[in-house]
Amino acid sequence: MERTQLKNISISGSGTSSGGEFNQVKVNGSAHIYGDLICEEFKCNGSAHLEGNITTDTAKINGSTHFEGDVEVKEMTINGSTDIDGHLLCDELKVQGSSSIKGDVKGKEIIVRGSASVQGNVSSDEVDVKGQIKIKGDCEAESFEARGNFKIDGLLNAGTIDVELLRHCEAKEIGGENITVKKTRDASGFKKLIKFFMSNHTDQLTAEVIEGDYLYLEHTHAEVVRGNTIEIGPGCDIKRIEYKTSLEIDQNAKVGTQEKI
Amino acid sequence: MENLISKKDLLEEANISYGQLYRWKRKNLIPENWFIRKSTFTGQETFFPKDDILLRIEKIKTLKDDLSLDELADMFSPSPTLTSLAAEELTKRNIVSHTAVEMYNNFHGPTHSFSFNQLLTLYVLNSLLQTGDVNRTEGVDLLKLFDEHAQSTKNSESELIFIRKMGVSFFILTPEPANLLLEPQAKKIAHYKLSQCMEELKLKLS
Numbered sequence: 001m002e003r004t005q006l007k008n009i010s011i012s013g014s015g016t017s018s019g020g021e022f023n024q025v026k027v028n029g030s031a032h033i034y035g036d037l038i039c040e041e042f043k044c045n046g047s048a049h050l051e052g053n054i055t056t057d058t059a060k061i062n063g064s065t066h067f068e069g070d071v072e073v074k075e076m077t078i079n080g081s082t083d084i085d086g087h088l089l090c091d092e093l094k095v096q097g098s099s100s101i102k103g104d105v106k107g108k109e110i111i112v113r114g115s116a117s118v119q120g121n122v123s124s125d126e127v128d129v130k131g132q133i134k135i136k137g138d139c140e141a142e143s144f145e146a147r148g149n150f151k152i153d154g155l156l157n158a159g160t161i162d163v164e165l166l167r168h169c170e171a172k173e174i175g176g177e178n179i180t181v182k183k184t185r186d187a188s189g190f191k192k193l194i195k196f197f198m199s200n201h202t203d204q205l206t207a208e209v210i211e212g213d214y215l216y217l218e219h220t221h222a223e224v225v226r227g228n229t230i231e232i233g234p235g236c237d238i239k240r241i242e243y244k245t246s247l248e249i250d251q252n253a254k255v256g257t258q259e260k261i
Numbered sequence: 262m263e264n265l266i267s268k269k270d271l272l273e274e275a276n277i278s279y280g281q282l283y284r285w286k287r288k289n290l291i292p293e294n295w296f297i298r299k300s301t302f303t304g305q306e307t308f309f310p311k312d313d314i315l316l317r318i319e320k321i322k323t324l325k326d327d328l329s330l331d332e333l334a335d336m337f338s339p340s341p342t343l344t345s346l347a348a349e350e351l352t353k354r355n356i357v358s359h360t361a362v363e364m365y366n367n368f369h370g371p372t373h374s375f376s377f378n379q380l381l382t383l384y385v386l387n388s389l390l391q392t393g394d395v396n397r398t399e400g401v402d403l404l405k406l407f408d409e410h411a412q413s414t415k416n417s418e419s420e421l422i423f424i425r426k427m428g429v430s431f432f433i434l435t436p437e438p439a440n441l442l443l444e445p446q447a448k449k450i451a452h453y454k455l456s457q458c459m460e461e462l463k464l465k466l467s
Contacts (some may be wrong), residue, residue, distance in 0.1 A: 123287075140287045157283050177280030208305060213280035223305075226269075228278060242269070261269065 006040075019052055027063075036069070044080075053086065061097075070103070078114075087120070095131075104137070121154070144176075147184070161212075165203040165219055172208055179212040179227075181205050183219050183235070204235075265297065266311040275318045288330045290321055290337055310438075320460075336463045345374045346466070351383070356465050361387035364397065368404045382407045384462045385421065385453060394423060394451045399430055406432050423451040 006023040011031040019035025027044040036052035042059040053069035059076045070086035077094045087103035094111045104120035112129045121137035129146040138154035147164045152171040161179040163169065183203050205220045215227045219235035226242040234252035241247060241258040249255055272279065285291050297308045317337070324333060352359050361383055366372060375383065386403055389395045395403065422433040426447040433441070437456070443449060 142287075157287050159280075159284060159287075175279060175283040175286075177278075177284065211279040211283070213278050226279065261273070 019050075025056075042073075110141075127158070139171075163205065165205055167203060169205045170207070171205075174207050174210045174212070176212045178214045179210065180216045181218055181220050182216075182233075264311040265308040266314065268307045268309070271309055271314060271318075275315060275322075277318065277322075285318075285321060285330075289334045290330065291317060292337075316457075336460055345376050346380060347374050348372060351375065351380075354465075356380075356462075357383050357387040358391065361390060361400075364390075364400055365404065368401060369408075378411065380466075381455070381459060381462060384465075385455070385458055388453070388458070389423070389451060392451070395430070399423075399432075402430075403432055406434060410434055419455050421451075421453040421455060422449060424448065425450050 006021060008024040008026070009017060009022055010024075010026040010028070011017065012028040014030045016032045016034065019033050019037045022037070022039040024041045025037060025039045025043070026041075027046055027048045029046045031044075031046070031048045033048065033050045033052070037050060037054045037056070039054075040057045042054065042056045044061045044063050044065045046063045048061075048063070048065045049068075050066070051068045053071070054067060055072045057074050059071070059073045060079070061077070061082050062079045064081045066083045066085075068085045070089070071084050072089045074091045076088075076090050076092065078097050078099050080097045082095075082097075082099040084099070084101045084103065088101050088105045088107075090105075090107045090110075092109045092111075093105070093107050094113070095116045096113045098115045100117045102119045105118050105122045105124070107124040109126045110122070110124045110128070112127075112131050112133050115132040115134075116129075117134040119136045121139070122135050123140040125142045127133075127139065127141040127144045127146075129150060130148050132149045133146070134150070135152045135154070139152050139156045139158070141158040143160045143162075144156065144158035145160075145162045146169070148166045150163075150169050150171070154171075155173040155175065156171040157174075158176045159178070161174065161176050161181075163181045164184045165181065166184055203219055205217075207220070207222045209224050209226070210217070210220070210222050211226045213228045215225065215229070216231045216233065217225070217236055217238075218233035221237045222239070224240045224242070225232075225238050228244045230241060230243045230247045232238065232241070232247070232249045232253045232255060234250045236250070236253040236255070238254070239256040241255055242261050243258070244261055247258060247260070249258075266274070268282070272282065282291075286293075286296075291314070295309050295314055297310075298305055299308055300306075321333060324336075328336070348362060351357055352362060364386065365379075365383055372379070382404065385407075386400055389403065390397075390400055418437045420435055420437050420439045422435065422439065422441060424431060424433065424443065424447050426444075430450070433439075435441075437454060441449075
């Protein structure tokens with residue numbers, strides 16, 4: 001089909017649409033769309049409610065949007081708040097506001113600068129979190145970078161895992177090649193302020209099992225840590241360590257049993 | 262109970278690292294349901310079906326220099342890679358024998374192009390004929406079975422078992438994993454996992 005013949009729709013004020021195929025869909029007030037939507041560009045500056053699925057090249061949400069179906073998009077930017085009841089399939093996802101997704105998230109690049117919560121699994125080449133992410137399922141990525149707070153109820157599986165702790169981070173299991181967990185070093189004024197209000201939260205990572213080739217851990221509480229080359233930094237509390245090549249333990253760390261395999 | 266191997270023993274026996282295992286899991290080279298969690302005295306441990314995982318890792322290790330991890334994932338996935346193949350191609354590329362194709366044609370009528378599922382049927386028939394496990398009439402029984410239960414072979418997670426007792430033979434098609442207990446006189450002649458047949462077939466086709 002010739003794409004150039006497609007029409008644009010713009011809903012300013014309050015309006016409804018039955019969905020369909022468009023070039024550009026723009027919402028400046030409040031819109032309710034009853035069917036599926038296929039378009040090149042979806043932009044919402046107010047509030048939108050879509051009852052069907054959406055397939056689009058770009059989606060930009062500056063207000064609040066609720067998608068009841070699946071979302072398939074190349075580039076998605078969320079500056080406001082977004083709820084997705086289905087799955088999200090994207091190339092690039094940028095969450096600067098807040099988003100909550102009931103299904104799975106599949107992408108190439110996922111950037112979270114605000115807060116995101118996913119009920120399903122997350123899989124992406126890259127996951128970069130500076131803020132907060134909550135995942136009820138598993139999280140798979142080639143590179144997982146977090147400067148903030150995360151909670152993963154399943155397995156965090158990534159080639160490179162790079163974590164700078166802020167408050168209480170949690171994953172049931174962690175596995176990968178290179179795993180680095182550090183406490184945030186730069187205590188900027190803002191962070192100090194956050195800490196002042198959240199004084200009961202210490203920077204800490206909790207996991208049941210951590211397995212990898214090269215591990216550097218600080219302030220990590222785990223039942224079992226297994227790997228080839230392991231370095232245990234300050235503040236760790238680990239019940240059991242199994243290592244293959246080498247193990248170094250900081251004097252301010254607490255380790256139960258250790259075994260060379 | 263199936264023979265299980267702990268993750269620790271697996272890494273040692275297959276000589277791979279945690280990182281490799283996790284990477285292969287990420288790339289879907291190792292199916293999720295092979296990761297079996299159990300409580301032990303050291304806490305939660307992961308176990309694998311021993312024969313399956315060792316075979317799979319052996320395959321990954323030998324093939325990973327020639328194929329990318331994504332190509333490998335396609336090979337191991339239960340979905341078919343190609344849609345159809347011409348009849349001449351089959352015998353020319355030595356994927357299945359002429360006899361097998363002939364038997365298939367006798368049963369179904371002349372076929373010029375085979376879908377992936379038809380290919381799988383042909384492939385299984387061919388292997389059984391080649392090993393001498395079944396004769397021609399039993400081969401036709403197999404074709405009948407696959408024809409009637411085309412839906413259950415489609416999702417590949419099934420096993421084919423061929424049993425003979427005092428000269429009477431029959432096929433059983435059952436979901437994986439099959440645990441059959443046989444009476445002493447009954448002999449299990451052949452036991453095929455369709456998912457493995459599919460992998461072999463994909464490898465031959467690529």
